[in-house]
Amino acid sequence: MIFVSGLLLLFAVSLIARLANLQIAQHKTLLAKSEKQPHHGNLKTYLGRGTIFDRNGNELATNLMVESVFVVPQEVRDRKYTSKVLASALGQNYDRVYKEVSSNKQFAWIKRKASTDEIIHLKKAALSGVRFRSEQKRFYPKRELAANVIGFVGTDDYGLAGIEQTYQGKLKGMVYSQPIEQDGRGRNIQNLGSLSRSNLGNYDLMLTLDEVIQFTAEYHLTKQVERYKADSGMAVVMNPNSGEIYAMANVPQFNPNNYNKFTPETRKNNTVVSSYEPGSIFKPIVAAAALDNGIAQPHDKFFCENGSFKIGGKNIGEASNHKYGSLSMQEIIAKSSNIGAIKIAQKLGKDSFYEYIRKFGFGEKTNIRLPGVSSGLLGKRKNWNERSLASISFGQEIAVTPLQMVVALSAIANGGTLMEPHIAKALMRDGKIIKEIKPKKIRRVISEKTSRQMMEILKFVVENGTGKKAAIDGFEVAGKTGTAQKYITETQSYSKTEFISSFIGYAPADNPRLAILVMIDNPKGRHWGGVVAAPVFVKIVEKSLRHLNVTSRKERIFILDRA
Amino acid sequence: MFEKSRRLIRGRFHIAQKDFQMIFLASVLVMLAALALVWPNVRKVKLSYDYQALIAEREKLSNENHLLRLERESLQSLYRIQQLAKNEVGMIEPTKGQVTTIFLK
Secondary structure (H helix, E strand, O other), rough: HHHHHHHHHHHHHHHHHHHHHHHHHOOOHHHHHHHHOOEEEEEEEEEEEEEEEOHHHHHHHHEEEEEEEEEHHHHHOHHHHHHHHHHHOOOOHHHHHHEEEEEEOEEEEEEEEOOOHHHHHHHHHHHEEEEEEEEEEEOOOOOOOOOHHHHOOOOOOOOEEHHHHHHHHHOOOOEEEEEEEEEEOEEEEEEEEEEEEOOOOOOOEEEOOHHHHHHHHHHHHHHHHOOOOOEEEEEEEEEEOOEEEEEEEEOOOOOOHHHHHHHHHHHHHHHHHHEOOOOOHHHHHHHHHHHHHOOOOOOOEEEEEEEEEEOEEEEEEEEHHOOOOOOEHHHHHHHOOOOOOHHHHHHHOOOHHHHHHHHHOOOOOOOOOOOOOOEHHHHEEEHOOOOOHHHHHHOOEEEEEHHHHHHHHHHOOOOOOEEOOOOOOEEEOOOOOEOOOOOOOOOOOOOOOHHHHHHHHHOOOOOHHHOOOHHHHHHHOOEEEEEEEEEEEOOEEEEEEEEEEEEEEEOOOOOOEEEEEEEEEEEOOOOOHHHHHHHHHHHHHHHHHHHHOOOOOOOEEEEEOOO | HHHHHHHHHHHHHHHOOOHHOOOOOOHHHHHHHHHHHHHHHHHHHHHHHHHHHHHHHHHHHHHHHHHHHHHHHHHOOOHHHHHHHHHHHOOOOHEEEEEEEEEEE
């Protein structure tokens, strides 16, 4: 009896001892061994591309879970029938599908990122060898809005244009592999590591764009382009004090959700990629340079040769064959006299003029982080011929991007400092700002006094000159019209029928909040910048200032106390 | 049943009642100790399954939430709202005299 009890006790003690040995003494060794065993799987989590927001947190680009369809050819029973159903459900070519289904591959994609309807239809058919895989697809909920700026991504989620391309490194999605304990049936038991986005690489991106201002610019630009049956239109809206881009509008527009249905030409962001001869909107640069250099004052008179001035064997005249005699610098800008601008530039001198053009940022890239940014065209000073100074003074023989032009005007508007334009406001994660992109001053271009003098001159343009249609009741507006003849490469001459109509300006003039350029390419019927482009400028200013809570002097304002 | 088994064991192994009680007590203690050791693990695995199910549920709800948010963003498209306001509701832009600005302090 004692023997039996002893045996049982011994058994119990040995059991406990073994348990203690396994659980305590060999704990670490066995745990390490166990982690190497196949029942520890890897949970692959795809962290999608970062979201792109506007400055107010509205989503402009995000991700959508969709399914892709692939086949395992060896598992397909009836190849012809399967191919037929696949081709019809997914809108694919039967021959291509049949070729994939009949191949010797282990795996063949039939359609990546198919639509929900297609997947539902196909799942109902329950075909053997046809499988589905969840993937993330880039989705642009606001469709055309700012599409030329935001860009788009390819099938493999790689940024191919716009912000999506330049910020690929920050936005890119990634697969995160996390060890997980699984049971014999492959069911997940517990995660063996923590998955936190905070220690991973990708970010969300907040842009400086404002959805409302962007929409306003696109809407009114589109209306005007349609009204004048123009080839295209562009508008840039910038905060002249910080260099933040509020809107970059391109017309015609495209839908980035179906980007391959549009031509590469339509998908271009012409505000930074293309350069144009600015025409008369360049005259404020000449005036600012002359004032800052001290060679002229706003009321100094210049003789405008009664409408005909011969330079380098070529006669230069005025728009609409005006014949101006003596005009002050202010009047030259207000009436947009070509000969007056030449006279100011001549007094300034080639070297000084060239230096100011460079200081205003022309002939170099703007440093904005967008793909394909052009530096424009500015001939080197040593290559200027006898007509170059004259031509450039009224905006020919120089090509600028719309953004360069707005940046230069912003320097005139903000007291004389050239600001670096930027489109990204902050890098974010989980709704928190990780890195803010601060405004950057490039250099001082003109003095504050010159800036104030230019404001008066540009206000005069809107009040008494070619820019009257840009006047806004209750706000002071400073601006300049431009009607540039298009250069025809084939004939190597300026067209008499095709123009680029522009208006550039800022408001409110004494405390600028917005610097805006509107350009309309080849309008039909009317072509004057003051007629075609200025009304778009007015609409953008009115709506945007209201959106920014800047009230006009003519407005009724009530202040209600919440208490 | 228990009494029957007890009698059978005592008869078969000729164990005194006191000894039998001791052995029984020792066995129960060993079993309880073993259970105490194993039970937390069993419980842990059970809770892990529940936790994984909750993670899957959260993932599903989070996807649903994301889709609804996307739908809301799409519906809030200013192009769409303007079209609806103009064409379906018949709204028009106010003229300058009709606009009053109210700031809340």
